[in-house]
Amino acid sequence: MKRAIILSAVLGGAVCAWVGGARVRAAEGVAPAQIQGSVRRIELPEMGNGWPEGPGKDVVEVQCGVCHSGRYLTMQPTFPRKTWEAQVEKMRKVFGAPIPDQSVPGIVEYLMKVRGRE
Amino acid sequence: MDRRNEAVSDGTVARRAFLRWTAGLVGAGVLTTSGLMSRVLGEMPRSAGADSPAPGGVPSDAPAGKSKLELARFPEKTELILLTDRPPNLEMPAKYFVHDLTPNEAMFVRWHIGIIPTRVDLAEFRLKVGGHVESPLSLSVDQLKKDFEAVTVVAVNQCSGNSRSLFTPRVAGGQWGHGAVGNAKWTGVRLKDLLAKAKVKPGAVEVSFGGLDSAIIPVTAQNPGTPDYVKSLQIAKANDADVIVAYAQNDKELPMLNGFPLRLVVPGWFATYWVKALDEINVLDKAFEGFWMTKAYRVPKGDPKVNESPTDLAKETVPITEMVTRSLFAFPLGGEKVPAGQAVEVNGLAWDAGKGIATVEVSADGGKTWNQAKLDPELGRFSWRRWRYPWTPAAGKHALLCRATSAAAETQVERQWNRSGYARNVIERVEVEAG
Numbered sequence: 001m002k003r004a005i006i007l008s009a010v011l012g013g014a015v016c017a018w019v020g021g022a023r024v025r026a027a028e029g030v031a032p033a034q035i036q037g038s039v040r041r042i043e044l045p046e047m048g049n050g051w052p053e054g055p056g057k058d059v060v061e062v063q064c065g066v067c068h069s070g071r072y073l074t075m076q077p078t079f080p081r082k083t084w085e086a087q088v089e090k091m092r093k094v095f096g097a098p099i100p101d102q103s104v105p106g107i108v109e110y111l112m113k114v115r116g117r118e
Numbered sequence: 119m120d121r122r123n124e125a126v127s128d129g130t131v132a133r134r135a136f137l138r139w140t141a142g143l144v145g146a147g148v149l150t151t152s153g154l155m156s157r158v159l160g161e162m163p164r165s166a167g168a169d170s171p172a173p174g175g176v177p178s179d180a181p182a183g184k185s186k187l188e189l190a191r192f193p194e195k196t197e198l199i200l201l202t203d204r205p206p207n208l209e210m211p212a213k214y215f216v217h218d219l220t221p222n223e224a225m226f227v228r229w230h231i232g233i234i235p236t237r238v239d240l241a242e243f244r245l246k247v248g249g250h251v252e253s254p255l256s257l258s259v260d261q262l263k264k265d266f267e268a269v270t271v272v273a274v275n276q277c278s279g280n281s282r283s284l285f286t287p288r289v290a291g292g293q294w295g296h297g298a299v300g301n302a303k304w305t306g307v308r309l310k311d312l313l314a315k316a317k318v319k320p321g322a323v324e325v326s327f328g329g330l331d332s333a334i335i336p337v338t339a340q341n342p343g344t345p346d347y348v349k350s351l352q353i354a355k356a357n358d359a360d361v362i363v364a365y366a367q368n369d370k371e372l373p374m375l376n377g378f379p380l381r382l383v384v385p386g387w388f389a390t391y392w393v394k395a396l397d398e399i400n401v402l403d404k405a406f407e408g409f410w411m412t413k414a415y416r417v418p419k420g421d422p423k424v425n426e427s428p429t430d431l432a433k434e435t436v437p438i439t440e441m442v443t444r445s446l447f448a449f450p451l452g453g454e455k456v457p458a459g460q461a462v463e464v465n466g467l468a469w470d471a472g473k474g475i476a477t478v479e480v481s482a483d484g485g486k487t488w489n490q491a492k493l494d495p496e497l498g499r500f501s502w503r504r505w506r507y508p509w510t511p512a513a514g515k516h517a518l519l520c521r522a523t524s525a526a527a528e529t530q531v532e533r534q535w536n537r538s539g540y541a542r543n544v545i546e547r548v549e550v551e552a553g
Contacts, residue, residue: 041374
């Protein structure tokens with residue numbers, strides 16, 4: 001494994017490019033896929049669930065966190081309430097999130113708290 | 119210019135996959151009641167950062183230069199800008215625009231739905247070609263390489279939503295800067311050769327494409343579920359000799375996160391059609407009606423510049439298809455300092471949907487006057503093309519602009535907006551300081 005990493009770093013050095021005066025070392029520290037016979041495998045990094053603190057976080061972690069991490073929210077700019085309401089509806093109607101009606105207002109409040117603007 | 123500013127903070131912690139765990143839950147039918155979900159999610163391992171106030175560290179609405187972007191390393195990938203981790207969406211940092219061919223480890227990553235392939239056994243993997251055909255096929259990657267002519271194309275792979283974070287007013291979606299794009303040499307077999315071998319029956323109208331990724335909330339009789347990521351091409355486009363099923367990216371196997379072992383490559387078209395981990399090609403005798411064609415990835419009808427007004431949305435939309443002409447700076451990047459009174463070579467990239475780039479003009483005075491840049495030799499009509507412009511700046515602040523024009527006389531616009539933040543083709547502007 002270690003040898004593979006060193007090898008990839010060496011190969012990466014060969015991919016160095018000089019363009020416009022800038023040098024970019026491409027492949028330094030790139031973790032290779034694991035290959036065993038005909039099987040190729042990678043392991044995705046665990047990065048925490050990514051939901052910021054806020055009222056209703058526990059519900060959001062469950063209802064939204066099933067399919068995606070909190071970074072889907074934290075990468076967004078702020079939006080008005082109607083945008084977040086529409087997003088929750090989209091997740092329910094279009095992407096099939098099994099969010100019960102009674103959970104919706106709390107989720108919208110949380111989204112407003114984290115990325116809302118009135 | 120990017121609204122965001124790069125800063126390093128590597129939150130990567132190696133561990134086992136949540137996805138497999140969740141997939142198990144779905145299989146066991148546990149995901150249908152929220153109480154159980156809560157209990158099991160409560161057992162999830164947490165890592166540092168899970169409880170911090172802004173774990174993504176990406177307040178994308180912050181003023182230019184004030185926000186911080188998080189970088190992360192995923193398998194087979196160099197340090198990329200972390201938009202989201204689950205499912206992964208990773209952007210190429212702008213420093214890689216100095217490469218004519220984007221290194222595989224720097225190519226951006228964009229997955230839509232929850233369960234993505236992390237393990238492929240080539241002994242079992244088969245590409246199936248079926249539907250409205252006389253002789254359905256089931257091909258291993260080896261058979262694909264042995265039985266069909268290999269072809270190579272250099273082509274730009276660009277997400278429809280590349281540069282979405284620059285739209286004003288802002289729109290929801292992946293908040294990409296300019297790095298949801300790369301250029302690579304793709305090698306594979308012509309889709310039309312596969313279709314010919316399968317003997318398409320008369321009356322075929324479209325061909326659909328699905329990959330190994332799947333939804334966490336499956337479609338059932340009780341629940342609409344998450345639509346599988348499936349795209350389609352009209353039969354004429356599918357028989358276009360440029361469209362290939364690629365097994366190599368820059369002469370190497372595709373990284374798993376870029377679609378190992380096979381990826382549809384539709385040169386000149388946005389990457390939404392470049393289905394990753396492609397394993398199912400279906401010929402259809404009627405129009406495909408899947409969500410990712412009929413509801414998502416749509417643009418205002420009839421405006422080649424992909425424009426509409428926030429207060430007067432287009433009544434009709436159509437699927438996004440070809441890329442629009444655009445150009446970017448590789449050097450200097452926005453905010454970069456250059457020496458005053460010395461000649462520097464400004465350079466960047468330009469591309470279109472395959473007609474070719476005719477000219478790139480640069481303005482060093484905020485758009486008052488424009489001069490032609492010199493173009494490097496073309497690497498192929500679907501590749502991006504580097505342009506260069508000699509510049510000796512006086513001390514002080516400067517606004518550099520670039521705009522490309524294609525051989526079909528398509529050029530870039532001063533302003534653009536659409537509800538989904540697609541197909542950005544605004545004249546590029548960077549602010550730099552000479553001193």
